[in-house]
Amino acid sequence: MAGAALSDDEIARRIEASFGKQAFMTTLGARLSHVAVGEVEIELPIMPHVTQQHGFVHAGAVASIADSACGYAALTLMPAGAGVLTAEFKINLLAPAAGERLLAKGRVVKAGRTLTLAMAEVFAIKDGVSKLCAMMTATCMTMAGRDGVSD
Amino acid sequence: MAGAALSDDEIARRIEASFGKQAFMTTLGARLSHVAVGEVEIELPIMPHVTQQHGFVHAGAVASIADSACGYAALTLMPAGAGVLTAEFKINLLAPAAGERLLAKGRVVKAGRTLTLAMAEVFAIKDGVSKLCAMMTATCMTMAGRDGVSD
Amino acid sequence: MAGAALSDDEIARRIEASFGKQAFMTTLGARLSHVAVGEVEIELPIMPHVTQQHGFVHAGAVASIADSACGYAALTLMPAGAGVLTAEFKINLLAPAAGERLLAKGRVVKAGRTLTLAMAEVFAIKDGVSKLCAMMTATCMTMAGRDGVSD
């Protein structure tokens, strides 16, 4: 809050740096595909290692990229040095997550000092057609002055 | 509903068979540790490949085992031939998911014909001490007569 | 499903008739202010009888108009004779619900045969300025062939 605001480039680098440390995103095969102030998109190629018993992407994997998209959208608006944690999220699964890839589009609904509400829509893309397959709302918490929780 | 009810052994085999097809559980390194009527537990050793940027287990990985624990707890009460899908879940993250392993304990709150409410508590276990780190409620749907969605 | 689809006028009359039977909306002092296919708005003048201990509108009253806005938005897309029930909802409270009136804007995100996801934004209006104070996602269920549950 005090101090200089971050430039768009600094914001992008901040998100990329923190995303790069999320080993779980590498495990999934997810990549950061867009960062802007209040907006983050994450893409996940659909491969067998993220599926559940019917061959769709596991709801937990869908939720994982949606959660990271929400959390990083929130982080774009947090003061330098602060870290982000998810306090809670809810996801509605609307259609089977199947096709070539998933795209989670996260954006901030309302940024507060302590709590930020973000939401994400997840689209399943098949043969160039994009279909909404999940929607999340997430409460993200700004962590300041905690050892090891800085992004 | 009609027809013979499943025995406890048949229920355990049913859950094990379906869990075994969830490639994503293998990716996480999760294993089924308990099955009873209306109850399923899943264990996840904490390893670097499931972590987020601060070294804790990613909220999405926590949610993944909680979702499977809820869904399979629900499936223990579903008629043979039916499949289970998650319609929605909400998870509250209560403490950093850190330590040696996570244990997700899922149980059915109310089983209905179409919708079943299940809940899961996730414990982080460190040096033999178990700490509640997340709580989920999940709405699971009984799918009957859908090709490819049978468990 | 079979049979003629409802006209816009029939849809508006259907929602008005069902809303008129919600005694609780009268208790709150809420009124239906807009109905279109997939969209319903409900307005609530802020009066002392709906407040909590700090003088803001009680979160439950905010949720009540948001829930009705979601449910009726869903009902606009349901076959004649069917009734609507809420299976679950989640609401995030973003700012104190204070001012002259609240406006809940509900809309359908995805309509399915059994389950429909709707969402609502609730705005607090003061001196002509509108501020987002809550956001809800709700899973609505189509009830067909149940005595007494037809809208």
Add this chain to the structure above:
Amino acid sequence: MAGAALSDDEIARRIEASFGKQAFMTTLGARLSHVAVGEVEIELPIMPHVTQQHGFVHAGAVASIADSACGYAALTLMPAGAGVLTAEFKINLLAPAAGERLLAKGRVVKAGRTLTLAMAEVFAIKDGVSKLCAMMTATCMTMAGRDGVSD
């Protein structure tokens, strides 16, 4: 945290005093029926003015008593002078809320410095038989040093 902890009697008086200021509880006809450390129960006689179109208690009215039960359960553990606000809640509606009265049993799942997770079960009581009709999880926020937000 600093300063003297409240006695059980002081806690009960604190909750009763704040509940007494929730005009909306009076509008509903709800009353506080039990207060203990980390636990609050609220009772609602079922009367026509809280119903929806099928004659059941409106989901919003069910949520209202569950939210107050969660918030006040959380408040029993908050430092003197602090106020409580609900940041978010999710409710699953499990059975029609019908009968003579509803009983919402709220309890704290995890109390934190800023955020407390509480949950509530709501029972519908008819002819002496109690049936679970809803379950809520709620994130409650400790407000300290805000004018007008002290309980």
